[in-house]
Amino acid sequence: MGMVKRASLWKDGVFSTASPSMTLRRHAKRTLAAVAIALACASCAVKPPAATAPTIVPVAAWGGTPADASRARRHSITHITLHHQGETFKPGTDVHQYLRNLQTWSRNTKGWLDIPYHYVIDLEGRTYAARDIAFAGDTNTEYDPKGHALIEVVGNFEEVEPNQAQLDAVVALMATLASKYDVPVKRIASHRDHSDKTVCPGANLYRYVQSGYFREQVAAKLAARSTRLTGAAP
Numbered sequence: 496m497g498m499v500k501r502a503s504l505w506k507d508g509v510f511s512t513a514s515p516s517m518t519l520r521r522h523a524k525r526t527l528a529a530v531a532i533a534l535a536c537a538s539c540a541v542k543p544p545a546a547t548a549p550t551i552v553p554v555a556a557w558g559g560t561p562a563d564a565s566r567a568r569r570h571s572i573t574h575i576t577l578h579h580q581g582e583t584f585k586p587g588t589d590v591h592q593y594l595r596n597l598q599t600w601s602r603n604t605k606g607w608l609d610i611p612y613h614y615v616i617d618l619e620g621r622t623y624a625a626r627d628i629a630f631a632g633d634t635n636t637e638y639d640p641k642g643h644a645l646i647e648v649v650g651n652f653e654e655v656e657p658n659q660a661q662l663d664a665v666v667a668l669m670a671t672l673a674s675k676y677d678v679p680v681k682r683i684a685s686h687r688d689h690s691d692k693t694v695c696p697g698a699n700l701y702r703y704v705q706s707g708y709f710r711e712q713v714a715a716k717l718a719a720r721s722t723r724l725t726g727a728a729p
């Protein structure tokens with residue numbers, strides 16, 4: 496397909512280690528990130544309420560095309576499952592192009608209906624619609640993704656840390672999905688919780704799954720929403 500190496504599109508689950516120079520770069524990145532967060536906090540007070548649903552960029556906006564619905568495996572959402580890209584995602588990468596390439600590769604090389612995930616979150620924490628949520632996803636591993644709402648975060652979290660914008664976006668999206676499809680927080684997990692054949696979503700993102708961070712944050716968001724709804728009632 497020319498512009499993007501096939502290998503860079505799907506490495507979900509492939510293990511790799513960071514070199515010393517990567518560790519140094521990571522340290523420098525973290526220092527910069529800390530400065531950025533310190534600067535960003537000047538505007539913390541005017542942030543919208545935490546319970547606000549995320550804006551989701553529609554498929555048409557990134558140049559994607561709808562899947563062939565006649566080939567789709569329809570499902571009802573019972574689980575929310577987190578993935579990572581499993582490959583380095585450089586700052587400045589054209590996300591729309593990445594998504595178009597991923598869609599073409601998924602269909603033409605893998606023979607799948609569409610991008611295997613329903614949502615993709617970029618480096619800035621923007622959320623993009625991918626596969627139609629009504630259609631079951633696809634996987635290179637042995638679990639059956641039917642019933643799972645699949646979220647991919649770009650990057651390789653065996654090598655880098657997720658940034659706060661990405662973590663916030665994951666929480667916001669999970670909360671929206673949990674609320675919409677009535678998924679209990681205990682069914683929020685990640686790829687490796689359902690498959691023995693992968694380290695996806697990568698050690699540095701999995702830490703937030705394992706610690707209960709996502710479940711707790713989602714539960715708090717849902718509680719805040721129901722409190723607001725109750726508060727609004729006469």
Ligand SMILES: [Zn+2]
Pocket residue numbers: 507508577578579686693695696
């Ligand atoms: Zn995965």
